Amino acid sequence: MPLTVSRPELLVAGSDAEFRRLVHGLFGFLARHEAIREGHGARIGLAGIEYTVLISIAHLGVQGEVNVKTIADHLRVSGAFVTTVTRKLQSLGLVEKTPGDVDRRRILLTVTDKGFRLLDELAPSQRAINDVEFACLTRERFRLLLEIVEDLVACGDRAVALQRYLAADPAAGAEAKIL
Amino acid sequence: MPLTVSRPELLVAGSDAEFRRLVHGLFGFLARHEAIREGHGARIGLAGIEYTVLISIAHLGVQGEVNVKTIADHLRVSGAFVTTVTRKLQSLGLVEKTPGDVDRRRILLTVTDKGFRLLDELAPSQRAINDVEFACLTRERFRLLLEIVEDLVACGDRAVALQRYLAADPAAGAEAKIL
DNA sequence: TTAAGGTAGCTTACAAAATTAGCTATGTAA
DNA sequence: TTACATAGCTAATTTTGTAAGCTACCTTAA
Incomplete structure (x- = not known):
């Protein structure tokens, strides 16, 4: 097989095997992380992506206004998909969608009290699991x-x-x- | 917001912001890597996942027999999906699917000469791009x-x-x- | 100031990607 | 044998993205 990199720093004994192991390891770790997100969601009755959107709104909300595009860019999913997921979270009473005051194209996303209670409830086990996931650091x-x-x-x-x-x-x- | 980790090694000034930045960065890098895979595929007329399956069969084939499940596990996708993608690659004449000799449940996946020629053709630009992607290492x-x-x-x-x-x-x- | 063209944000409807479930055939072990 | 597990395939379903359209905002210039 032809080499996939040529920088000598990344070749070991002329082989790119270690390099490919690195890339594969990165993907492997991220897959585990997604599985864990799924589990966090399940604990509070949400799909992984729903939980991720919810906590992203909460975290990004600390630093400023959050709208559909904010979340789409942050999570690298389409805006249309964020529309769908946030509507579900809204129907569950976990997120509020209010038309922006200064720019009425924007829909302001905020986590409700009920949403925060859910995240608070999840936090202890989330911390315990994250501590194990990153124990090697x-x-x-x-x-x-x-x-x-x-x-x-x-x-x-x-x-x-x-x-x-x-x-x-x-x-x-x-x-x-x-x- | 409640903390998402509690290990002191991962907290900076009592905040988990840096930790979350790390996780977000990891996802960000992988997203770019997937975009690059898509581009590699496009260069040889394949979708990103098709290119990934093709090169995975080639690389894993060096070390032993490759079947549908081998690829599914390696790439963390469902076996059914590998069935679909490999059928397409087969119809393009890039991959051969032959029933296993020792275990006839297994379908042996091999890259054809045409498939190898395609990968060879791609290799130079692939190396150039990977060298840039990992230049900081x-x-x-x-x-x-x-x-x-x-x-x-x-x-x-x-x-x-x-x-x-x-x-x-x-x-x-x-x-x-x-x- | 205001009309016109352009851009951006959100949604809806549709399309694509990928998974799950169920089936068949093969292998394995009691 | 019988029963159970594994590999792959097909079909149905779910998940996510794309394209089009609507409304709101922002220039520019008359």
Whole structure:
């Protein structure tokens, strides 16, 4: 098989196997994290994504106004989907949707008292489970990991941009060999 | 808002904001990685998941036999979905599906010459893009990150197990406070 | 100031992606 | 054998995204 990376820092004995193990590990961890979200939701009678939307509204609400687009961007799902999920949360009495005062295109999303009570109820087991999920992080590892991940996000953006550029170029294959 | 973790190693000035930033960053990076997979696929006329299945069959094939379940487990998708995608790849002449010889329930998946040619053709730009995506990884950071991620996967499994245990227990809320 | 064109946010209706459930065939162990 | 487990497939269902349309807002310029 051809190599999937060429930077020598990422090759071990000329092989990209370790590199691919890293990527696979990242996906594996995220899959577990999603399973745990699903479980948190189940504990309070919600689907994983419903719980995630609810707690996101609550957390983002601390720092400012939250509308449909805020949540869609934060969770990387479509706005239409946020419309659907928040309507369900509204019908359950956990979230309120009020037309914005300053900009009436925006729908202001707020968690109701009932919603907060539900999140409070969940918090103890959520903390216990998160503590186990991240038990392997020492203070130093936590600091390092956060730093690396934020750098990776920035590099990811640049990689997406490069890909877009190469896709536009008809002779991109040849060009890629030079890069 | 109640805290989502309680380990002091993960709290900064009594706040879990940095911790949540880490989790959000991990999801953000993976989203970019998926976008890049989509782009790799597009370059060879495949959807992202089709490209991913194709290259997974090729890579896993190096180490042993690959069947539908192998891929489903590796990519964490349902077996039924792998059935669908591999049928498409088969109809495109990129993958061969042959009933297993020793166990006739298993369907042996192999990449055809045409499939390998496609992957070879893609490889240069794939390498260029991956090099950019992971440009921020020094040798030492790569080593550290791989180590941390594999530990996190193991902790994730334990967290899922704890969650299952707490879900089964009616008085789990109280118990979680003690943990 | 106000009319016109453009943009942004939300929703509705529809389409696609992916899962679950149920079925058949094969393998395994009592 | 009989019973149970596993692999893959098909069909139905659920989940999520896309496209179109509506309303509200924001320029610009007459």
